[in-house]
Amino acid sequence: MSKFMFTGKGVEIYTWEHCPYCQRAKHILEGDPGEASLEDGEYIEYTEHKIDGLAEERADMAAHCEGHVTVPQVLIDGKRVGGCFDLVSLVQTKTFRQVFANYIKKK
16 A cells, blocks of 8 residues: 555655655755746745655556656646656746646745
8 A cells, every 4th residue: 555645636746865856856846046947935835755665656656647657756736747857848948837826835
């Protein structure tokens, strides 16, 4: 049985603790100034599912992420947005705010 519950609500991210791409994806969601994803003081609240070396959890992730088994994987309301490079692409094409508009919060 999985150790976490996929909610299908809000923003969720599947990660490994020591994964640099996972760290960068979380920095993007957290509005780190170096990532230029959000305005100063803004962030995206998310639920993190750490699946470090857990085969069953990785299988659960794949089931919810269109078969993808690499981390990170980001979902909005149960729909896969993508991984770290997909988030970077959204930032670079100035569409990040549009995709996450309903989830941007102020500190």
